[in-house]
Each structure stands twice: as structure tokens, then as C-alpha cells.
Amino acid sequence: MSKVCVVAAGGTGGHMFPAEALARELAERGWRVVLATDHRGESYAQAFPAEERIALDAATGRGPVGMAKAGVAITRGVVKAWAALKRLDAAVVVGFGGYPSAPALLAALSQGRPTLLHEQNSVLGRTNRWLSPYVGAVAASFPNLRMVPSGVGARVTLIGNPVRPDIRALFDRPYAAPTARGPIHVLVTGGSQGARILSEAVPQALAALPEPLRKRLRVQQQSRAETLEATRAVYAAAEIEAEAAPFFGDMARRLSGTHLVIGRAGASTCSELAVAALPSLLIPLKIAMDDHQRFNALSLAEAGGAEMVLEDEATVERLTAALLSLLGNPVRLAAMSGGAKSAALPDATAKLADMVEAAARQVFGPGV
Known part of the structure; x- marks a missing residue:
């Protein structure tokens, strides 16, 4: 045989x-x-x-x-x-x-x-x-x-x-929450696939945060090509240090230095977030077949590793409030890292x- x-x-x-x-x-x-x-x-x-x-x-x-x-x-x-x-x-x-x-x-x-x-x-x-x-x-x-x-x-x-070997390697690295006055690294994924919420609403929500918090942000943002310049303009006007591009090829390296990930809730995304022990704010795609992204996100949220905001509720105001409660609380981020890792396989x-x-x-x- x-x-x-x-x-x-x-x-x-x-x-x-x-x-x-x-x-x-x-x-x-x-x-x-x-x-x-x-x-x-x-x-x-x-x-x-x-x-x-x-x-x-x-x-x-x-x-x-x-x-x-x-x-x-x-x-x-x-x-x-x-x-x-x-x-x-x-x-x-x-x-x-x-x-x-x-x-x-x-x-x-x-x-x-x-x-x-x-x-x-x-x-x-x-x-x-x-x-x-x-x-x-x-x-x-x-x-x-x-x-x-x-x-x-x-x-x-x-x-x-x-998951890919370079993502698997992140499982063994400790999560380091942002310090009281240090930079806060945020990675926004999924916007390259045409998600208006991620390409437009998320930058506006980050820009609406209080100035002391904004000045500490270091944002890496995937964005649709047609909204790229508008996304950069939002960050520049808010004096947020940001890199925006349609695609990031070195995702493992970027994840290794990130404090919070904002994105959709595809299966690979959720699995990689758990293995990398990263806190996340997830906005499930509401038209996903059988609403599977919501259930993917729910699995991480129930483990304490993610906060989920449904697409119909993802206004700039709602996202700003969620981000303020996360980015302004390093203790919570550290606890969410532990929750995400507990869900990892x-x-x-x-x-x-x-x-x-x-x-x-x-x-x-x-x-x-």
C-alpha cells in the first residue's frame, strides 16, 4: 500500500x-x-x-x-x-x-x-x-x-x-502589555478585502480617542487601495503614527510586537490570535455563511481573549468606547492575552x- x-x-x-x-x-x-x-x-x-x-x-x-x-x-x-x-x-x-x-x-x-x-x-x-x-x-x-x-x-x-510555523512560534513568547506611558501597538487586519468598517470606521474611532492616548498609538492598518489615502489622512489629522497598506506579508513579525488586533473573525484569524496570545476587538462579517464568523469570535470572547462588536452595532462611537476600555487598561489587555492563549490549540x-x-x-x- x-x-x-x-x-x-x-x-x-x-x-x-x-x-x-x-x-x-x-x-x-x-x-x-x-x-x-x-x-x-x-x-x-x-x-x-x-x-x-x-x-x-x-x-x-x-x-x-x-x-x-x-x-x-x-x-x-x-x-x-x-x-x-x-x-x-x-x-x-x-x-x-x-x-x-x-x-x-x-x-x-x-x-x-x-x-x-x-x-x-x-x-x-x-x-x-x-x-x-x-x-x-x-x-x-x-x-x-x-x-x-x-x-x-x-x-x-x-x-x-x-497555523503557519512562524505563527506557531509565537505561542512560546510572553505577551508584554503596554507600559503606563509607552507606545501602544495596534494592528488592523482585514481592511484590504473591502471591509468599509475596518478601512474607514476603525481609523475614525481611533482618531476620536483622547489626545494623550492617541499620541501613544502606533497603528499598522490594512486598508482597501481606494481608501488608502483617506485612511492615512485620518491618522495624520489625529496625529497618530500609522502605517497603512493594502497588504502585509510579514504578519508573524507584526503580530509579535502588537498589543491589540482589530479585525474580522475568520477561522484562521481567530486561531492565529489564540496561538499568538493576542487580545483582539473582533467585528464578525455578518453575511458570512451560517453566521460562522460570529460563532468563531464568540469562542474567543467566551475564553476572555476578545471583545466582539457586531457589524450592525459597529458605529464610530461604539468602536471608540470599546477601544478606550481596552487601550486604556493594560491590566485588562494582559488578562485577555491569557484568555486568548487558553483557547489556543x-x-x-x-x-x-x-x-x-x-x-x-x-x-x-x-x-x-
Whole structure:
């Protein structure tokens, strides 16, 4: 039996980044990895350590015509995946969610191959929810996974969400709260993706803080390209030292020197904040599927690591009040750091790889 793992993931960063982390861990353990994704996933897979890639576009649609087209696309994908799994003699197939992951898993199930799912969010995604009654195991990133079908709960294992090695390294560093008169470092993320609240309302809220507090701020702000100059102007007028850019590539370094993070509540963001033990002010995206960002944020908030402000309540005045209570209280920030760290599951990648190997051994024995 060859040690081949097919990693199947939909074409978003939220699915692809944890899949890549698993692929690297398995490769270090001597596994061969094959990636199954769609054309969107390829844009996140330049450095994906896969010896082969299977293109499995799975269209979605609404209404009778859209559903019919989706059915045809999925069927075509299953046929292609079926042949690939047979040729590769895959030992196990791991799905990370997203419609393009479905054909590979359906093909694996039809051949009796070991399967498992990893769910990045606090709510089981649509594709994972549909397939979870049939796969061998489900790995969860957050406690109290929601929308789990009846009978599946006993096969859910909490392991966490794989994070990049440079983020994992932050788990061992102590959090240093701002001193009474020292600088306060604030990192604002997510604004590059078109979030008006983060690109516009957050700078205005920081600018509305009392002058003694403003003068201590050192802000790093991700902002939409079209609002970049306006964002810089707000900070300049408030005499706040700030760096604004559409994208920051050295996120681990920036997180290592940050006192407070302001951002959305995607699964990767929340997992990285917990591992890095960073206090946060989270504004969940209200149109996220099944409101999963709110539940992601709630997991950190209940651990004491974050304050959550719902999008409909995120006025400049409300954000200013929340920021004043956080930035003006270093004792609270230190306590929130401890709360965030208590929610961390820093060894998710290794635990997920252990699950992959256990699933393969159940069928093929200890030689896999």
C-alpha cells in the first residue's frame, strides 16, 4: 500500500492554507501528497507541496437550471477523481470543505477508502455537513461545533486549526502589555478585502480617542487601495503614527510586537490570535455563511481573549468606547492575552496528521 494522501480543498484561502499545513507535515513523515482543488484554489497553491494536482471544478447554482449544471459538474468531477484515486491507490482522502472537495470524497467513499474531514469554522460548512455522516472522522477547530448532523457528534475530534510555523512560534513568547506611558501597538487586519468598517470606521474611532492616548498609538492598518489615502489622512489629522497598506506579508513579525488586533473573525484569524496570545476587538462579517464568523469570535470572547462588536452595532462611537476600555487598561489587555492563549490549540497540524495516519491504519494495517 503506497502512502498517498489526497488533500481535497475548495478554492479559498480559508480551505487551502490548513490543507497546505497538513501537506507539509505529511511530506515530512514520508507521505506523498496529491492536491485536488478547483481553478480558484490554484491561486493559493503556488508553494503547495503536492507531487500532482487534480483539477476538480464543482459548480454551484440556484434554481432548477443552476442545480442541474451543478449536478453535472459534480458528476464529472467524481468520475475524474474516481480514476485518479484508483491510479494513485490513495491510502486516505482528507476534505477541507468547499464544493470542489466533494468529488474526491465521493469517489473515495465509493471505493471504500479511508476518509476524514477538517472543519475550520465553528459551524460545519455546507459541503462538510453534507458529507460528514459518511466519512470516517471529523476534525474540529473550535469547541462546540455547530450544525453537526445527528449521529455524527461521536466522530468529531477537537484538534484546532493548523497555523503557519512562524505563527506557531509565537505561542512560546510572553505577551508584554503596554507600559503606563509607552507606545501602544495596534494592528488592523482585514481592511484590504473591502471591509468599509475596518478601512474607514476603525481609523475614525481611533482618531476620536483622547489626545494623550492617541499620541501613544502606533497603528499598522490594512486598508482597501481606494481608501488608502483617506485612511492615512485620518491618522495624520489625529496625529497618530500609522502605517497603512493594502497588504502585509510579514504578519508573524507584526503580530509579535502588537498589543491589540482589530479585525474580522475568520477561522484562521481567530486561531492565529489564540496561538499568538493576542487580545483582539473582533467585528464578525455578518453575511458570512451560517453566521460562522460570529460563532468563531464568540469562542474567543467566551475564553476572555476578545471583545466582539457586531457589524450592525459597529458605529464610530461604539468602536471608540470599546477601544478606550481596552487601550486604556493594560491590566485588562494582559488578562485577555491569557484568555486568548487558553483557547489556543497550537499543535493542530501534527494532530491532524496523526488522524490521517490512524484512518489509513484502520483499513490497511500498521504498515501505512
